[in-house]
Amino acid sequence: MPDLKKRSTLKAGLLVVASSMMLTACGDKTETKTAVTPAATPAAAPAAAAPASGPLKVAFVYVGPVGDGGWTFAHDQGRKAVEAAFGDKVQTTFVEKVPESSDAERVFRDLASQGNKLIFGTTFGYMEPMLKVAKDFPDVKFEHATGYKTAPNMAVYETKTFEGAYLAGVLAGKTTKTNKLGVVASFPIPEVIRNINAFTLGAQSVNPAVTTRAVWVSSWFDPAKERDAAMTMIGQGVDVLIQNTDSPATLQAAEEKGVNAFGWDSDMSAYGPKAHVGSAVINWAPYYKQAVQSALDGTWKNGETWWGVKEKSIDLANVNASVPEEAKKAMEEKKAQLAEGKAIVFTGPIVDQSGKEVVAAGKEAEIGMLKGMNFYVKGVEGSIPK
Amino acid sequence: MDTFLLLLAPALAATINAGTPLMLAAFGLLVNEKAGVLNLGAEGMMLLAAISGFAVTVGTGSATLGFIAGALGGMAAAAFFAVMVLWLNTNQYATGLALSIFGAGLSAFVGIPYTGISLKSTSMAIPVLSKIPFVGPVLFNHHPMVYIALVLCATLAWFLNHSRTGLVLRAAGESPESAHALGYNVRMIRLAAILFGGACCGLAGAYLALVYTPLWQEGMTAGKGWIALALTTFACWKPWRVVAGALLFGGVTILQLNLQGLGVAVPSQIMAMLPYVATIVVLALISRNPDWIRLNIPASLGKNFNPNSA
Numbered sequence: 247m248p249d250l251k252k253r254s255t256l257k258a259g260l261l262v263v264a265s266s267m268m269l270t271a272c273g274d275k276t277e278t279k280t281a282v283t284p285a286a287t288p289a290a291a292p293a294a295a296a297p298a299s300g301p302l303k304v305a306f307v308y309v310g311p312v313g314d315g316g317w318t319f320a321h322d323q324g325r326k327a328v329e330a331a332f333g334d335k336v337q338t339t340f341v342e343k344v345p346e347s348s349d350a351e352r353v354f355r356d357l358a359s360q361g362n363k364l365i366f367g368t369t370f371g372y373m374e375p376m377l378k379v380a381k382d383f384p385d386v387k388f389e390h391a392t393g394y395k396t397a398p399n400m401a402v403y404e405t406k407t408f409e410g411a412y413l414a415g416v417l418a419g420k421t422t423k424t425n426k427l428g429v430v431a432s433f434p435i436p437e438v439i440r441n442i443n444a445f446t447l448g449a450q451s452v453n454p455a456v457t458t459r460a461v462w463v464s465s466w467f468d469p470a471k472e473r474d475a476a477m478t479m480i481g482q483g484v485d486v487l488i489q490n491t492d493s494p495a496t497l498q499a500a501e502e503k504g505v506n507a508f509g510w511d512s513d514m515s516a517y518g519p520k521a522h523v524g525s526a527v528i529n530w531a532p533y534y535k536q537a538v539q540s541a542l543d544g545t546w547k548n549g550e551t552w553w554g555v556k557e558k559s560i561d562l563a564n565v566n567a568s569v570p571e572e573a574k575k576a577m578e579e580k581k582a583q584l585a586e587g588k589a590i591v592f593t594g595p596i597v598d599q600s601g602k603e604v605v606a607a608g609k610e611a612e613i614g615m616l617k618g619m620n621f622y623v624k625g626v627e628g629s630i631p632k
Numbered sequence: 633m634d635t636f637l638l639l640l641a642p643a644l645a646a647t648i649n650a651g652t653p654l655m656l657a658a659f660g661l662l663v664n665e666k667a668g669v670l671n672l673g674a675e676g677m678m679l680l681a682a683i684s685g686f687a688v689t690v691g692t693g694s695a696t697l698g699f700i701a702g703a704l705g706g707m708a709a710a711a712f713f714a715v716m717v718l719w720l721n722t723n724q725y726a727t728g729l730a731l732s733i734f735g736a737g738l739s740a741f742v743g744i745p746y747t748g749i750s751l752k753s754t755s756m757a758i759p760v761l762s763k764i765p766f767v768g769p770v771l772f773n774h775h776p777m778v779y780i781a782l783v784l785c786a787t788l789a790w791f792l793n794h795s796r797t798g799l800v801l802r803a804a805g806e807s808p809e810s811a812h813a814l815g816y817n818v819r820m821i822r823l824a825a826i827l828f829g830g831a832c833c834g835l836a837g838a839y840l841a842l843v844y845t846p847l848w849q850e851g852m853t854a855g856k857g858w859i860a861l862a863l864t865t866f867a868c869w870k871p872w873r874v875v876a877g878a879l880l881f882g883g884v885t886i887l888q889l890n891l892q893g894l895g896v897a898v899p900s901q902i903m904a905m906l907p908y909v910a911t912i913v914v915l916a917l918i919s920r921n922p923d924w925i926r927l928n929i930p931a932s933l934g935k936n937f938n939p940n941s942a
Contacts, residue, residue, distance in 0.1 A: 312747075460892075462891050469847040477642075481639070482890070484893075494750065497845060517750055628892070631897065632905075
């Protein structure tokens with residue numbers, strides 16, 4: 247008898263603790279996976295639709311965490327630049343860590359229903375969810391990064407990351423001692439294959455003996471796997487690494503093992519001061535400011551934008567002081583050509599792995615080949631996974 | 633041959649590195665299961681320990697304190713499980729699963745401010761031995777925790793099979809009614825086992841966050857807790873077999889990365905699946921002989937014991 251009483255008091259106590267924990271946890275958060283953080287300006291009442299004189303509500307949807315130090319961090323810097331440039335005229339929000347799945351559709355719908363009139367989706371995998379939601383909200387403008395499908399109210403935008411990869415390749419070709427280069431790659435989509443090829447072509451332009459290999463981690467942001475991949479390649483003799491993923495794990499691994507690596511999407515030099523050769527930094531501010539300005543002016547169009555070094559969207563920045571002068575000069579020369587708008591990266595002669603010439607000497611690769619690139623150039627080892 | 637050895641050494645070293653967290657977690661689960669408790673919450677405990685250890689190391693700068701914090705974090709999660717299972721007599725499987733999910737969510741929530749912070753990784757090269765041509769980098773260039781794990785294995789093997797207390801622990805797992813009749817406090821024995829299990833899973837989680845990948849990332853255990861659970865069964869609850877199994881599973885992960893680096897063309901999705909598929913295959917193989925499992929499994933594994941109604 248006495249034991250039963252003790253047991254039910256204990257049960258009641260635990261129930262109280264559990265329910266109070268649940269209530270506090272449900273307090274301000276919506277889900278465990280996403281965190282909605284309103285901007286510094288106080289949030290306008292969500293119920294009332296923003297009148298023409300109110301601030302333009304702009305939303306950003308990120309696939310990774312803002313603290314990733316890479317891709318998402320760069321986008322968030324762009325968002326902050328928009329806030330700084332437009333002040334009271336805009337009100338920005340962001341949702342981070344939204345996976346490339348049906349969850350994304352729910353998030354876009356939520357944002358559109360909350361009165362956001364310009365929504366940016368910052369990863370390839372948001373393409374189908376955004377198209378669906380765009381159809382249901384014709385007065386909301388959608389902008390999809392790195393995609394290829396558009397709609398009357400959906401534009402696509404991208405940065406020529408391959409120009410950054412090319413410039414990094416030039417430095418890599420000059421600084422490698424083993425002539426083995428490595429890429430920590432995410433998914434075998436054209437964007438990533440383009441970057442691997444551009445990196446190799448850049449290195450070959452100053453050092454024809456280099457070879458490149460890629461290890462695929464099947465994720466945009468997975469520091470554990472990225473580190474494993476980097477460590478594996480370092481163990482196989484690679485001494486300059488680059489990545490197409492979103493965390494600084496590759497650079498950290500290079501720092502530990504005393505080899506070189508590049509920062510990607512943001513300046514990652516803080517994560518590996520000795521190993522850091524340079525960072526291919528994406529600057530989204532020019533594009534985001536233009537997009538917001540056009541939305542405010544009423545001149546917004548659903549086009550395709552692909553900006554590079556010329557439009558100051560990408561740069562190979564913060565080159566390590568220990569890089570030899572000759573290498574820096576070679577890179578700066580190529581950068582100057584890109585800044586003038588010359589398409590030097592994929593201009594022939596370009597030969598694929600089997601030796602077949604895919605771009606004739608002196609000719610530029612067609613846009614179709616660039617956007618749908620599915621072959622490796624000669625010098626890249628291995629084959630593209632299915 | 634020379635290049636093959638040159639490639640093999642870092643791969644073997646990486647295998648030992650990858651197998652250590654699996655080993656540590658599996659030791660804890662082994663003690664749990666020998667005492668008759670099946671704690672499916674390994675994944676949750678490891679994640680909670682990972683964020684505790686990471687947070688403490690970022691705050692204090694000391695990796696040792698980080699490991700202690702990780703062990704304590706794992707123990708706290710395990711204590712929660714123990715109260716539910718031992719005093720409230722809830723179903724062990726359901727409670728363990730709930731702990732897994734709870735641990736994953738809570739650690740993600742607590743870890744939000746820690747994304748993007750990185751730590752310096754530490755490994756210790758044993759002075760003379762690590763210079764030996766092939767064996768040196770493979771065996772003697774690891775973080776101290778690797779050696780602690782091996783010492784733990786030896787201690788456990790001796791403890792379970794050659795000590796009185798180990799015998800009592802195994803009795804609680806084989807037949808708690810008999811142990812109770814002999815006058816042993818089965819609840820306390822199981823509590824001690826669960827807390828020890830939590831501490832070991834905690835060390836494993838802390839190892840992941842402090843040594844294996846010195847960054848915090850939500851869900852960073854990526855299923856290693858579940859692999860550790862499968863590992864204890866695969867190893868037939870014997871500590872040295874746990875070491876072998878951990879190296880096997882760790883090795884599969886490293887293998888697929890090395891194959892990719894060498895240019896072997898296998899679809900990337902299959903590569904990523906490999907460790908988990910290996911787990912399933914192994915479990916299927918050992919389940920073919922039910923007698924073999926019945927001989928080795930603690931007889932009262934997963935069954936609650938209530939001393940008041942014994």
